[in-house]
Amino acid sequence: MFATDDTIVAVATPPGHGGIGVVRLSGPKAQAIAEVLLGRTRLEPRMATLATLLQTVAGDTERIDQVLATSFPGPSSYTGEDVVELSAHGSPVVLEGIVDAAMRAGARLAEPGEFTFRGFLNGRIDLVQAEAVADLVNAVTPLQARLAYDQLDGTLSTAIRAIDATLFDLIARLEASLDFPDEGYHFIDRDQAATAIGSITERLEALLSAGRRGRVIREGRQVVIVGSPNTGKSSIFNGLVGSGRAIVTNVPGTTRDLVTETIDVNGVPVRLVDTAGLREIGDAVEVEGVTRARAALTVADLALLVFDRSRPFKDDDGQLLAETSSTRRLLVVNKGDLPSAWVSDPLVAAPGRVVQTSATADGGLEPLREALAATLSVEEVSRDPVAITNLRHLDLLEQARGGLERAGPAIAAEVSEEFVVADLQEARAALEEITGRRTTDDLLRHIFDRFCIGK
Ligand SMILES: Nc1nc2c(ncn2[C@@H]2O[C@H](COP(=O)(O)OP(=O)(O)OP(=O)(O)O)[C@@H](O)[C@H]2O)c(=O)[nH]1
Ligand SMILES: [Mg+2]
Numbered sequence: 405m406f407a408t409d410d411t412i413v414a415v416a417t418p419p420g421h422g423g424i425g426v427v428r429l430s431g432p433k434a435q436a437i438a439e440v441l442l443g444r445t446r447l448e449p450r451m452a453t454l455a456t457l458l459q460t461v462a463g464d465t466e467r468i469d470q471v472l473a474t475s476f477p478g479p480s481s482y483t484g485e486d487v488v489e490l491s492a493h494g495s496p497v498v499l500e501g502i503v504d505a506a507m508r509a510g511a512r513l514a515e516p517g518e519f520t521f522r523g524f525l526n527g528r529i530d531l532v533q534a535e536a537v538a539d540l541v542n543a544v545t546p547l548q549a550r551l552a553y554d555q556l557d558g559t560l561s562t563a564i565r566a567i568d569a570t571l572f573d574l575i576a577r578l579e580a581s582l583d584f585p586d587e588g589y590h591f592i593d594r595d596q597a598a599t600a601i602g603s604i605t606e607r608l609e610a611l612l613s614a615g616r617r618g619r620v621i622r623e624g625r626q627v628v629i630v631g632s633p634n635t636g637k638s639s640i641f642n643g644l645v646g647s648g649r650a651i652v653t654n655v656p657g658t659t660r661d662l663v664t665e666t667i668d669v670n671g672v673p674v675r676l677v678d679t680a681g682l683r684e685i686g687d688a689v690e691v692e693g694v695t696r697a698r699a700a701l702t703v704a705d706l707a708l709l710v711f712d713r714s715r716p717f718k719d720d721d722g723q724l725l726a727e728t729s730s731t732r733r734l735l736v737v738n739k740g741d742l743p744s745a746w747v748s749d750p751l752v753a754a755p756g757r758v759v760q761t762s763a764t765a766d767g768g769l770e771p772l773r774e775a776l777a778a779t780l781s782v783e784e785v786s787r788d789p790v791a792i793t794n795l796r797h798l799d800l801l802e803q804a805r806g807g808l809e810r811a812g813p814a815i816a817a818e819v820s821e822e823f824v825v826a827d828l829q830e831a832r833a834a835l836e837e838i839t840g841r842r843t844t845d846d847l848l849r850h851i852f853d854r855f856c857i858g859k
Contacts, residue, residue: 405521405845405848405852406515406522407512408522409431410433411432411433411434411437411510411511411512412429412430412511412512412514412519412522413427413503413506413511413512413513413514414503414513414518414857415428415500415503416428416489416858417494417499418856421494422494424494425492425493426489426490426491426858427490427492427503427506428487428488428489428490428514428858429487429488429490429506430482430485430514431485431486431511433510433511434486434488435475435486435488436509437488437506437509437510440509441458441506442456443458443465447473447474447488449475449477450474450476452472452473452491453472454471454472455470456469457469457470457492459505468502468505469492469493469498469501469502470492471490471502473490473491474489476489478526481528482520482528483519483522483523483526484522484523484526484527484528485522485526490502514857514858515857516852516853516854516859517538517852517853517855517856517859519859520537520859521534521852529556530561530840531838531840532555532560532561532794532838533556533558533561534840534851535794535851536560537556537859538854538855539551539622540556541855541856541859544666544668545621547671547672548621548671551618551621551791554790555790559790560790561839564611564835564838564839567604567607567835568836570600570604571828571832574592574597574600574604574828575832577591577592578591578592578825581821582821582825594815594816594818597815601812604808604831605805605808605809611792611801612792614790615791615792615793615797616798618791618792618793619792619798621671621672621791622793623793624673624675625672625673626674626675626704626705626706627674627676627704627705627707627776628677628679628701628704628706628708629677629708630679630697630701630707630708630710630728631681631711631721632711632712632720632724633658633680633681633683634656634657634658634681635681635712635738635739636738636763636764637659638650638651638659639738639763639764640710640736640738640763641663641665641678642763643763643768643769644667644769644772644776645665649665650678656681656683657683657686658681659681659693660680660689660690660692664676664677669776669780670780670781671781674780677700679697681694682694682698682720683720684720705780706732706734706776706780707728707731707732707733707734708733708734708736708772709724709725709733709734709735709756710738711735711736711737713739713740713742713745713746714742714743714745716745716746716747717750725750725751729754729755733756734757734758734759734772734775734776735754735756735758735759736761737751737760738761738762739762740768741762741764759775796838800835800837801834801835801838803831804831804832804834805831807831807832807834808828808831811824811831814827
């Protein structure tokens with residue numbers, strides 16, 4: 405996938421200006437290139453050294469910046485190779501200058517994820533941990549970050565390897581019984597094998613059920629705000645987001661496109677989408693806005709239907725109620741600070757929890773915040789059992805369970821051990837694909853494509 409015998413370089417900190425920016429080098433020539441850049445011969449391993457960074461252009465040597473250089477000799481470095489990190493002032497010009505100088509001295513610009521990929525190839529981390537690095541970097545809620553860190557720390561890898569080891573042992577004993585059938589060896593009898601398969605299946609089940617919750621935390625939820633024009637959708641959106649992100653006016657038809665922000669609801673990242681007020685009239689822009697609003701509704705995990713209580717309930721409102729009857733929804737009755745114009749309660753028979761709000765009154769959105777949390781949050785994910793968050797891992801665990809589910813009855817039905825062993829091997833193959841003991845180039849490309857450059 406990537407060449408692995410050369411020395412790579414990249415800026416490891418985000419683009420833009422900052423207090424400090426870090427350039428990272430990894431590969432056999434990392435140390436030598438750093439020596440050229442710093443004009444000195446030795447960096448004490450794992451000690452930050454203050455040094456001046458030099459570059460030579462057209463025979464003239466100039467000073468680029470003062471940096472802190474740290475050398476991490478392989479194999480106990482992030483990549484498993486020699487690594488040098490240069491912390492400079494966080495200016496894109498300075499950092500790009502350092503990268504250019506490193507390239508002139510023999511380094512190649514790193515591809516996205518290439519540092520982590522080398523760490524994986526050199527056995528510093530397994531594939532689950534590599535994926536956790538990307539998840540940790542991309543986390544938007546503290547709970548997401550915590551679960552990603554747990555996986556990076558190896559909790560999930562350890563759990564999967566332990567199951568794999570038990571399977572390996574079981575297969576070995578079954579195979580031994582196959583190889584020496586006439587010699588009276590009973591390495592394992594069918595009852596013992598059935599019990600072992602049952603207990604491995606239980607361990608997989610525990611991981612799978614924790615994984616369903618974990619996935620919500622990693623993938624988040626999409627919540628779409630819909631309603632007739634001028635009911636206060638954008639005001640509610642702004643209130644929940646905590647900024648004036650969407651335009652609010654008293655003109656019906658203000659919002660015309662989808663406006664999206666992510667908020668944290670008890671650790672679950674929620675993509676909140678504000679939409680154009682649903683009505684049939686309007687110019688071409690508004691019609692397109694309404695089409696987009698309806699499309700957003702179809703992919704929502706939850707819809708907030710917003711009604712304006714200060715004016716009579718209209719046909720449009722009734723139609724929205726009917727058209728979302730099978731969508732998970734909250735019925736938000738807004739403008740509670742104004743006198744009600746509803747003579748009877750039009751929502752009384754409608755499925756969905758009713759929440760009274762006032763987007764303009766202090767604390768008027770609290771009931772909605774609480775209802776969102778109650779509807780969307782997952783039970784608190786404890787650190788044990790390990791919560792799987794990644795769909796790839798879940799799919800492979802399901803595959804592993806499939807193998808065990810075939811092996812269990814086969815052993816009970818006195819089917820030849822060979823077939824049982826084949827099913828168990830299949831389960832093992834799936835587990836090994838999770839941790840990356842077996843992989844394909846396509847899978848690796850897919851995983852490391854998600855990384856940013858410098859990671
Ligand atoms: N009194 C009162 N006014 C509100 C409340 N919520 C919104 N408004 C006002 O209602 C008007 C419309 O609010 P918006 O948030 O723009 O409504 P919208 O549903 O996004 O409107 P469109 O984008 O046009 O569909 C604005 O003048 C808001 O200030 C509320 O709870 N009470
Ligand atoms: Mg609006």
